Every structure is written in structure tokens, then in C-alpha cells.
Amino acid sequence: MTDIFVKGGPIPPRRRRAQLNWLLTVLPAFPLVLLVLRLWYLSRQDLPTMLLLVQYISPLGMISALFITLIWSVPAVILVLRALGGILVISRPDDAGRSLLAVTALRMPDWVVLLATMLAAFTWQLRLLPTLAMLVVSILGVTATLRFRAERWLLAWITVGVPVFVGALVLIFVWPGIVAALRAGEVTTALLLGVPPLLGPLLTGPVPAWSAQLVTHWPAVGAALVAPLAVGVIFLRAPVLPNSAVEVGPAAGAQEVVRGQLISVDDTATTVLRSDGEVVFIPNEQVRSKTLCPEPVRPPDSVVSVRGWPVEESALSWIAPTHRDSEVDPRCLGRTLNPS
Structure with missing residues (x-):
């Protein structure tokens, strides 16, 4: 490993390796912690329910939900680090070798910045x-x-x-x-x-040398402390199971609708997690029909658009085709298809 030589002297290789080892340890663990917290939140802090979800929920589905929900944060971290670190390097070159922020900016390849910019252009x-x-x-x-x-x-x-x-x-x-x-x-x-x-x-x-540390290092530290909390709050509300409505009852009798998140369907029963955290096992012979229910659409926070482009939509969501239900299935509202 080569040193980064600047006026302030390089960060010792042993210290850089120790910092890098800690970073490489935390980064893979953070998504895992998010996934576990998401299941804990979904199970309403009930351990048996959480273990049931772990058994049936696909890890690929959880990772997909994590990726779709937080894809915007990756370019944000890369671009902010590169910008703040670069300003610190040119403002206080004497101390650049002692700052992990400046070293990160110097070592960041240009192609990483280019890919982050393209990703942000589509997802922000x-x-x-x-x-x-x-x-x-x-x-x-x-x-x-x-x-x-x-x-x-x-x-x-x-x-x-x-x-x-x-x-x-x-x-x-x-x-x-x-x-x-x-x-x-x-x-x-x-x-x-x-x-x-x-x-x-x-x-x-x-920027003036006396203010470089204040306007670059400390905002980066503050963002590093706040970002995991913000990311965690956003992901804890992301859907990881499909919302469904199951019509249950005898073939020639009164029927009811069980609404919740579909966990699994096997040879004997259909397992549904209600919104209150209760797990319902429905024998398959009692299932009359079932349907997927769309996620509730939040009303927009802003009514502003720029040349026909709503300010709350990304380029990807604006251009890509979307599925819009013109009618709401009565089962998603808790009513049976054929009320008696």
C-alpha cells in the first residue's frame, strides 16, 4: 500500500489499515442489522412471529426491498464525500494527509463519481x-x-x-x-x-483555511451520524410482504375476508400476518378466493411540477410504466365478492 503524500504528511499505513478494517466491518453489517430490525418491527416485537417470518421470507425479497428503498442514498454518500473532501484538500493542504475525509476523496476513482452521478440523475x-x-x-x-x-x-x-x-x-x-x-x-x-x-x-x-474544517469535516461527521437513523426509519416502513385479502368460509355458508400480509402458502394452510401482528393460519379447504391488494397511495406532499414533471418523482419513476388500478377490489376493503 502506497502513502498519500501531501504537505501535512501521510496517514500512517497501519492506522489507515485499521480504519479501513473497521469500515469494511461496519458496512456489510449495517444492511444485515436493517433486515433484522425490519423483521422485528414487522412482527410487532414478538419473537415467535419474527422467527416464523425468518423461516418463510425470502432473503432475496428483503434485499430487493432494501435496494429499491435505499438506492438513492448510495450516490448521495459518494458525491457528498467527494465534494467535501475535495474542498478540504484544496483549502487546507497542510492537514489533508491527516483527514480521513480528504484521503477518501483523493482515493475515490473518477469512474465511481461518474456512475454515482448517473444513478442519482435517475433515482433522485x-x-x-x-x-x-x-x-x-x-x-x-x-x-x-x-x-x-x-x-x-x-x-x-x-x-x-x-x-x-x-x-x-x-x-x-x-x-x-x-x-x-x-x-x-x-x-x-x-x-x-x-x-x-x-x-x-x-x-x-x-474556502478560508480557518473555516475549512468547520464547513467540510463537521458536516460530514453530522451526516454520518444522522444518515443511518434516517435510512433505518425509511426502510422500517418499506413493504417486504405482499398485501393480500383472503376470502374464507364454507362453500355454502357465510364468508369473511381476512386482510393482511401474505407470509406463505403450503399444502395445508395459507399463513397471513394481520396488521395488528396476529398470525392467522387458514386451512386451504376454507379458502374461497384471494387477491393482491395495492399499497395505499400517499397523497403528494407537493402539487408543483416543472414542465409537466412532478417535483416528487424521479426520472426513473416518471419514465417507467406503472401499474394503476382503476377499481379497488372489494376484498381489499374487507367485503366479500358476493355478499349474502
């Missing part, structure tokens, strides 16, 4: 895309400052010309959304759309 909501543009121009600026110090005209173009040009394009595109957000009283949406393009040119160069 429209109202966060101006922030993405701000992060990209900031990374371009600090990278140019590190690599093209002798080429003043190229450095000036990348650190000043490109951010101003990109910021102007973003403002032109989102301007109708800013106006609509202000008219609707959605100040937060207007700020998310309009402020990042203005900040981009300010984040492409060094």
Missing part, C-alpha cells in the same frame, strides 16, 4: 436534481484545482465558467416550478429548486 426526485448539479460542478471545480494548477485559462473555465453556465441552464429549466412553488406557498420546494444553482460557483474553489 426532480426537486433534488439542482442539488445534484451543484455537487457535480463542485467536484469538477475542486478536481480541476488539484490537477490543472498550471493551466490558468482551463482552471478559470472549469471553476467559474462551467458552474455559471450550468447554473443558468438549471434555473431556466426549473423557473416555472419556482414560480409555481411560490404561488402555492411551498417555500422549501422553491428553495430546493432555486438556491443550489446559485451556490455552485461558490463551491468550486478553496
Whole structure:
């Protein structure tokens, strides 16, 4: 392993290896902890129910739910680390070798940043895309400052010309959304759309040395502490079992509907987890019909759209086809198909 030589001296290889070992230990364990907590939350803190869910829930299904729910967080971590670490390197080069944030930014390959940018462009909501543009121009600026110090005209173009040009394009595109957000009283949406393009040119160069640690290291530490909690709260509410409604009763008698999350179907019984945490085993000879119920659709938090693109939708969800039920199955509402 080679050292990173900067003015402040490199981080000793043994210390870097120890930090890397801790990081490699925590990263794989964090998704596992999330999966276990999700089952604990789903079982309403009942251990027998949790063990039953562990037996029947597919690990691939859990991992898929984790991936779909948290895919947006991966590019956020990569881009923020690269931007803040780069600013710290060019602002306080004497201390860059002692900061894990700066070393991470220096060691991060460009292709990783490119893939993270592409992933964010498809998975982030429209109202966060101006922030993405701000992060990209900031990374371009600090990278140019590190690599093209002798080429003043190229450095000036990348650190000043490109951010101003990109910021102007973003403002032109989102301007109708800013106006609509202000008219609707959605100040937060207007700020998310309009402020990042203005900040981009300010984040492409060094900040005063006395404030570099304050504006880069401590925000990164705060984000590292808050992010696992936010990610955990989001994933704990993500569906991992299909919502279903099972019509139960004798062939020639009164029937009822059992609603809940379908755990398994075997040769003898259909297992359903009710919303209150109760597990119901329904003999298959009593099952008359069953159906999948759609997830309840949350009303949008924002009514603003930009040129026909709702600000709460990502490019992937806006472009990709979606399944919309025009009618609600009566069984999903707790009513039988043929009420007597």
C-alpha cells in the first residue's frame, strides 16, 4: 500500500489499515442489522412471529426491498464525500494527509463519481436534481484545482465558467416550478429548486483555511451520524410482504375476508400476518378466493411540477410504466365478492 503524500504528511499505513478494517466491518453489517430490525418491527416485537417470518421470507425479497428503498442514498454518500473532501484538500493542504475525509476523496476513482452521478440523475426526485448539479460542478471545480494548477485559462473555465453556465441552464429549466412553488406557498420546494444553482460557483474553489474544517469535516461527521437513523426509519416502513385479502368460509355458508400480509402458502394452510401482528393460519379447504391488494397511495406532499414533471418523482419513476388500478377490489376493503 502506497502513502498519500501531501504537505501535512501521510496517514500512517497501519492506522489507515485499521480504519479501513473497521469500515469494511461496519458496512456489510449495517444492511444485515436493517433486515433484522425490519423483521422485528414487522412482527410487532414478538419473537415467535419474527422467527416464523425468518423461516418463510425470502432473503432475496428483503434485499430487493432494501435496494429499491435505499438506492438513492448510495450516490448521495459518494458525491457528498467527494465534494467535501475535495474542498478540504484544496483549502487546507497542510492537514489533508491527516483527514480521513480528504484521503477518501483523493482515493475515490473518477469512474465511481461518474456512475454515482448517473444513478442519482435517475433515482433522485426532480426537486433534488439542482442539488445534484451543484455537487457535480463542485467536484469538477475542486478536481480541476488539484490537477490543472498550471493551466490558468482551463482552471478559470472549469471553476467559474462551467458552474455559471450550468447554473443558468438549471434555473431556466426549473423557473416555472419556482414560480409555481411560490404561488402555492411551498417555500422549501422553491428553495430546493432555486438556491443550489446559485451556490455552485461558490463551491468550486478553496474556502478560508480557518473555516475549512468547520464547513467540510463537521458536516460530514453530522451526516454520518444522522444518515443511518434516517435510512433505518425509511426502510422500517418499506413493504417486504405482499398485501393480500383472503376470502374464507364454507362453500355454502357465510364468508369473511381476512386482510393482511401474505407470509406463505403450503399444502395445508395459507399463513397471513394481520396488521395488528396476529398470525392467522387458514386451512386451504376454507379458502374461497384471494387477491393482491395495492399499497395505499400517499397523497403528494407537493402539487408543483416543472414542465409537466412532478417535483416528487424521479426520472426513473416518471419514465417507467406503472401499474394503476382503476377499481379497488372489494376484498381489499374487507367485503366479500358476493355478499349474502
